[in-house]
Amino acid sequence: MSFMEKVSNLDRRWIFMIIALAVAIPLVFPFSMHVKVSEHVQTVFEALEEIPEGATVLCSFEYGPSTMPEVHPMSRAVLNYLMQRNDKVIVMALWPDGLFMSRDILDEVCERKYGREYGVDYINLGYKAGNEVVIKSVVESFYTTYPVDTRGRALSSYPIMHGIENLANIDFIFSFSAGYPGTTEWVQYAADTLNKPMSTGCTAVQVTEVVPFVQSGQCMGILGGLSGAAEFEKLLMDKGYMKELGAGNRGMAAQSVAHLVMVLFIIIGNVSYYLDRRRQRKY
């Protein structure tokens, strides 16, 4: 049996093993990767830079533990940036799990790292069931959609909500999304309806779905997958908003090695297929 025949009949468990090693080894023995900032990530940054400092930004969390490795680094980086600019952050969730994700990030970034005051600098409205209907509802009023925040207090009792009646009073929308409801629904029901600037950080799977909105200007840039998070961290560090790179960049070495292995397997698979086909034609 030739080498190529052996490869084409390779037990798929060997491939699983090699991919596992390709991910695990760079994690145990980390090395830095050069990260080039893409146009879409640059657009996100420029769109955020255009809003005045101290603006009110709505961050919506539409992801859960399963997509946490991809989207959490983005939300951490974006919240870091917003806190550095002293922006006011209103957080809500269209996914039940999004509530826990937002709590984790707000505790880590707003409370522990920057010592911001709840209700003054940021507020967590929590999860509300209803998918896109919730977006339509906050376009009308925050107070009827969320009578109370996650701490059970009336929204009107918080200084951050003074002068904020509905989504029209928000300066920028940022959606951290892993599916439905998510970025697409925010574009359809909020950004296009109110002509409001918005950006998104979403899972890599969603990128091809969201990019048409980015190209048409309906969404201002996109942070796509772990690489989007790594690029945004790099950009923030270059601009002086971050002192050290975060989880996005830490994962890029493993991500890149795994991709190289995948590409190698695809090439070997194709070469093996063509050689096999040629051999069959010959006989």
Place this chain on the structure above:
Amino acid sequence: MAETVGIWFAALLTLAIFSFLYKDNPFYKFAEHLFTGVSAAYWMVVAFWVQVHPNLFGNLWWPDWLMRKWPSLTYIWVDSVEYAGQVYASNALVDGTLSPEAVQQSTLVNNVNAFYYVPLVLGILFFTRLIPKIAYLSRWPLAFVMGMAAGLRLYVFLQSNAMIQIHSTIVPAWDLNNFVAWANYLILGIGVFTGLVYFYFSREHKGVFGGMSRVGIYFLMVSFGASFGYTVMARISLLLGRFQFLLGDWLHLVD
């Protein structure tokens, strides 16, 4: 201690799920069934306490004695509380602002919205599916949901996914001020046109029409390739997350 047990349990379940890559086995089956059961229970509890409890029950009429007897369960239904000439938010019933005696003597303001009896009835009709004789009634709420979803989405899809997309595809020639922009929009134009040709099935795909259809396929293949590439990146990221947990939180081999 509890955290350590939790991490060990999560790590062993992760390994149980991974074990399927070798072959199907009882450990995988256990983890799979546990995950399915916990997920179903979690979603049901969340849907009830986050959606039905505050949104539906909070807008229906309830006797005062019920809300006073279990304030921790029902305070979310109360809009405001009046006591000794002062108005309090409903959480005053449970956060210690009002004493138990004050809770009993206060006036509970619960703004009933009669409109919410409609979703209550429609919601109950869903369960008629369990009684074969009147199972047909369950179609009514289903028809309502489908009609509402269609009405809600039709306009925004036309606006965001069709009109604005078409508008941004057709760019005036004088806006294209360099060769790259021209080349980009030429490729875009050919891609859109040939892609549409591929999905035109009222004419046989042969000759020039067939050629254009074939070009359309190539554009579609490029699009699928991009989707596949991003999907691989997403799946590797998820694997990365699990490995970070196993090697970091569990084995402490990485920071």
